[in-house]
Every structure is written in C-alpha cells, then in structure tokens.
Amino acid sequence: MSMYDGRSSASDPAQPSNARALEDALAPFEEGLRLQLRSADDILRDAAARKQMAKRSKTVLPVLALGALCAGLVWLDPAYQTETVSTAIGQRATVHLHDGSILTLNTGSQVTVAMHLRSRRMTLVHGEALFDVAHAPIRALERPFKVTANRTMVHDIGTVFNVRTRDTGVDVSVLHGRVRVEAEDGMSRELNAGQAAATRDGHLSSADVRSDAADWRDGRLVLNGTPLRDVVEEIQRYRQTPVILQEGSIGDIRVSGQFELSRxxxxxxxxxxxxxxxxxxxxxxxxxxDARPVRR
Structure with missing residues (x-):
C-alpha cells in the first residue's frame, strides 16, 4: 500500500509543461522587465565607472584641500618673518631688510619688522626711524608697506619718509614720494615730498613739525632760530645723563648753527x-x- 505526499518526482511529466506555461504567461511583460531589471553587463560597467570615479576623487580632493588652504593663508595674511631692531641712546643704525627696503634708526629707537604674505608691517615702538621703501618691479606683486606708531598708521605710496614718536602721537615727514597718514579716529591726510604732519591723542594735529630727517641721518643737528627748550630736548635724546634747563623765559632764547650729533x-x-x-x-x-645774571 502506498501513500501520496503531494510532491512531484523528477520524472513528473507535468513539470516541463508548467515551465512553458510560466514563460508564456510572462512573455507579454518581457520588454518591461528588461527595462526595469539591469543586465549583468550593465552592472559590471557601472561598477567599473564607480571605481574610476573613486580613484579620481582620491586625487582631486587633496588638490582642492590644498587650494583651499592656500587661499585661506592668503586671506589671513600671516607673518612668515618677524624681527626687532633697536638702538641705544646716542647710537644710530642702518638695517637692510629682506625685501630690499632700508631702515635707519635714530638714537634710542625700537622697530618691530613683520613680513607677511601680502603686506609688510612695521611698528615703531619708540624713538625715530627713516623708512626707504623698496617696491616690486610688477605692480601685481606689490605688498603694502605700513608703519604703526602711537595710535597712528602711515601708509607708504612709493616713498622715503620719517616717523618720530612723541608723548601723545607722532611726527611724520616725507623726503621723497608720498604717504598717507591715518589717525586713530579715521581721519587721514596725504603728504608729498617736503611736507610733514603730526598726530596727537589719536587725532590729526596742527602742531609744527620740523622735517630734519635728512640731517640726523647724516649725523648733523641743524638749528635755525630754534628755541633753547627744543635744543635741550634734542640734546637729551643723545645723552644718558640729564640736561636741566632753568624754567621761565630762558627757554625762548633762539639758537642757530650746525653741529655734529657725535659731539x-x-x-x-x-x-x-x-x-x-x-x-x-x-x-x-x-x-x-641757567640764565646769565644781569650785571649792573
């Protein structure tokens, strides 16, 4: 006695006809299925394309990152070289900067030099300095040259110029070319060769400025009807020990002459x-x- 388990054997004659019936039933949908389902060749081609794009990304992304880094550095304008130069009381010094500019320091002076990617920035901490600015042969390569001192910014416009700090500001004079003097309050003034300007307490000032930069650079003190109080002030800049002037009208006495700073x-x-x-x-x-006593 045998029992039927509901499964067809391998020799079931109905199996081939069932397969054919399934193919016949799917035949109307064959084209649609072919469009929906990708072939093995398509899959292999897409895989190869993705692999190639991945290789390119590995090359392009570092280049883009490097470009972004360079652009960021240019925008930030970081300093790549900084140095401080100074002179003692009674000393003068000439310093040749790496960009070709020449910096001459007067007695008891200090300047911080900072070379940036896109600019050149000087800070006159105290004293007096003459700036002979070098310029690039191509305008596109030009880097601005700026001097900061005592709440004042001096912008070079192709120049030899002098900056001297005062108690509450600076004196600026131009030997050649042109500069723009900008006070802390935002007011500015352009100076040409032979002109001078002053700032006091962060503002442009009408104070009288003597343009004697060429004289001290050459080691001379030139007096032309200069009040004695101003003469004593100049002498004091070059001396360690004090020079005391009697108070009163003695300071109004005028002095003229030409003298060597070293003497x-x-x-x-x-x-x-x-x-x-x-x-x-x-x-x-x-x-x-002191004033000489009047003899009677």
Missing part, C-alpha cells in the same frame, strides 16, 4: 658764547643751564 657736548660748552646762559657741569654727569 653734542661741544654744543653744550658753546651755549654761553651763543646765548646769555651759564652752564654748570655736575660730578654725576648731569648739566644745568
């Missing part, structure tokens, strides 16, 4: 013969200048 003690000794004053030298090296 200012001779000027002190000559004052009694040039003006009605007396000079007293003290053991500590200081000097006192």
């Amino acid at each position: 200012l003690d001779q000027l002190i000794d000559l004052l009694p013969s040039l003006t009605p004053v007396e000079v007293q030298r003290r053991p500590d090296g200081s000097v006192r200048i």
